[in-house]
Amino acid sequence: MPGTPLLMTFPVTATSHLLSEFRARGGYAALEKALTTMQPGDVTKEVTASGILGHGGAAFPVGRKWAVIKVADGQPHYLCANADEGEPGTFKDRWVLENNPHLLIESMLISSYALGVRNAFVYMRGEFDLPYRRLQAAIEEAYDAGYLGRKLYGTEHATDIVIIRGAGSYVCGEASGLLTSIEGKKGYPRNRPPRLTVKGLYQRPTVVNNVETLSNVAGIIRMGAEAFRKVGTAKSPGTQLVSISGHVVKPGVYEIEHGYPLSKFIYEDCGGMLGGRKLKGLIPGGISAKVLTGDDCKDLTYDHGSFDKAGSALGSGGMIAIAEGTCMVRLLQVMLRFWHHESCGQCTPCREGMGWMHRIIDRIVSGQGRMADIDQLIAISDANDGTTVCGMGDAAGYATVGFIAKFRDEFEYFIQHKRSKYGGVLEVGAAEVAHA
Numbered sequence: 001m002p003g004t005p006l007l008m009t010f011p012v013t014a015t016s017h018l019l020s021e022f023r024a025r026g027g028y029a030a031l032e033k034a035l036t037t038m039q040p041g042d043v044t045k046e047v048t049a050s051g052i053l054g055h056g057g058a059a060f061p062v063g064r065k066w067a068v069i070k071v072a073d074g075q076p077h078y079l080c081a082n083a084d085e086g087e088p089g090t091f092k093d094r095w096v097l098e099n100n101p102h103l104l105i106e107s108m109l110i111s112s113y114a115l116g117v118r119n120a121f122v123y124m125r126g127e128f129d130l131p132y133r134r135l136q137a138a139i140e141e142a143y144d145a146g147y148l149g150r151k152l153y154g155t156e157h158a159t160d161i162v163i164i165r166g167a168g169s170y171v172c173g174e175a176s177g178l179l180t181s182i183e184g185k186k187g188y189p190r191n192r193p194p195r196l197t198v199k200g201l202y203q204r205p206t207v208v209n210n211v212e213t214l215s216n217v218a219g220i221i222r223m224g225a226e227a228f229r230k231v232g233t234a235k236s237p238g239t240q241l242v243s244i245s246g247h248v249v250k251p252g253v254y255e256i257e258h259g260y261p262l263s264k265f266i267y268e269d270c271g272g273m274l275g276g277r278k279l280k281g282l283i284p285g286g287i288s289a290k291v292l293t294g295d296d297c298k299d300l301t302y303d304h305g306s307f308d309k310a311g312s313a314l315g316s317g318g319m320i321a322i323a324e325g326t327c328m329v330r331l332l333q334v335m336l337r338f339w340h341h342e343s344c345g346q347c348t349p350c351r352e353g354m355g356w357m358h359r360i361i362d363r364i365v366s367g368q369g370r371m372a373d374i375d376q377l378i379a380i381s382d383a384n385d386g387t388t389v390c391g392m393g394d395a396a397g398y399a400t401v402g403f404i405a406k407f408r409d410e411f412e413y414f415i416q417h418k419r420s421k422y423g424g425v426l427e428v429g430a431a432e433v434a435h436a
Contacts, residue, residue: 009241009255012099017134019141022102028147030222034110035153038221040071043114047217049225051237056082056210057285057316059304068197069205071116078206079112079120080182081214083135084166084173086125087286088338090318092241093211095253097124097131100215101138105161107217109147112159115207119160122211123178126166136163170342174390175208176200177344188346189390212241212317232258236303240317247274247323258303265302266321277323281406285315287335288395290402294324312402327420328407332400333361339396349384350393356380357400364411367418374404374411 015021022028034043048063069077081104085093096104104122112120124132139161142148151158164182171177172187179201181187200206216238220228229237236258242265245251249271256265266272266279273279279294290312292300300306307314322331340358345351357380360373381397388394404411413421 017099017101019102027102028106030218031106031109032153034113034221035155040114046225047220050220050228052216055212069115076204077116078201079115079117080208081122081211082178082208083122083124083211086170086173087316087318089245089320090243090286090316092243092253092317094131096211096215097135101135103215103218104211105138105142107214109159110217110221113157121182122163124163124165126168171344188344191389233303235305242317242319244270244319246321248321249274256302260302262297262300262302273323280324280326281322283320285313286318287399289313289315290398291406293406325422327422328403328410329414332403333365336361347388349387353380353384364414369415371415
């Protein structure tokens with residue numbers, strides 16, 4: 001792993017997911033510290049002082065979200081770990097679930113103590129098989145060891161954790177859609193306000209955090225907020241798990257500290273581009289993040305401020321590297337096909353807009369495109385912006401506008417010549433990488 005691995009990464013073995021090995025790495029010591037030396041409010045203050053931002057895409061300060069919960073309000077409170085991870089290009093939560101499931105459990109127990117939660121949930125993507133089996137086995141180990149379902153360390157606090165398996169809906173990765181699905185209803189996102197921390201699951205105060213976000217809590221409590229802030233930058237403390245795929249020599253999951261040079265990460269840690277090709281484009285945070293060109297990436301560091309200035313975002317940490325020779329029109333076609341398929345249909349702009357955009361890009365790729373189609377894609381994207389309950393329509397529009405802004409010449413060429421600038425297969429030395 002590049003940089004300074006801090007919280008989640010370690011040498012993976014065939015048994016590194018087991019309770020015995022987790023304890024050997026210091027596991028559950030942070031839980032004991034929290035329950036025996038800290039009040040619930042102290043835990044929230046420590047998380048707030050760490051400055052940790054959400055790792056699910058929105059980068060909202062975790063402490064601010066938690067602070068809304070009034071522990072002594074007499075209501076039941078709920079905690080939900082979002083393990084849906086449906087954003088294409090993102091697979092770092094899967095790494096945690098497969099290799100370090102007890103870290104999530106310990107962190108959820110500490111978080112539940114801070115938030116006054118008796119019943120916590122993990123909402124997991126239905127396609128996850130090994131992650132489900134590993135986490136379920138870890139939960140059973142935690143029950144057998146007395147961490148779950150019992151009052152711990154002389155306190156009155158006890159928490160149960162239940163896994164809820166989704167059925168493959170992308171929109172159920174959105175926090176309110178996730179809660180609606182847990183309630184047994186169709187997974188439609190909800191209008192807000194009220195915020196989920198006020199009326200969430202079963203209309204009770206609920207915190208929904210991403211798997212990676214929650215998994216940081218144990219480390220923050222174990223080491224303290226000050227130690228956590230020593231890694232990363234002032235505005236983006238700590239580390240991030242980055243799942244990188246695409247045309248790089250060494251794809252995978254890496255833990256890097258915020259502020260790490262992007263070029264060093266791609267060309268040294270990930271081995272550079274396949275076949276020595278130039279970096280043509282980079283989708284930095286799942287396909288909802290705006291694409292950057294290779295030139296845009298030259299002087300970037302991996303942190304929120306740097307990517308914001310470049311016109312994109314860290315998003316969910318799902319990085320896709322695109323080599324020179326890739327057809328960006330066909331790549332956008334794949335993305336729009338995905339969004340059209342995954343629209344839940346609740347909101348008219350998204351339901352109709354996704355299908356409209358998909359038909360336009362299909363027409364362009366089939367050689368029947370018109371020059372007006374390019375501006376039509378932008379117009380539909382603008383019409384979707386801010387007019388839907390969740391951010392899916394916005395995200396599809398941002399990505400589409402980003403592709404056109406950076407690679408408009410390819411769209412114009414495709415329409416004029418009724419074909420791509422590039423062939424069907426990108427040759428990269430001994431390897432062949434199929435085009436999107």
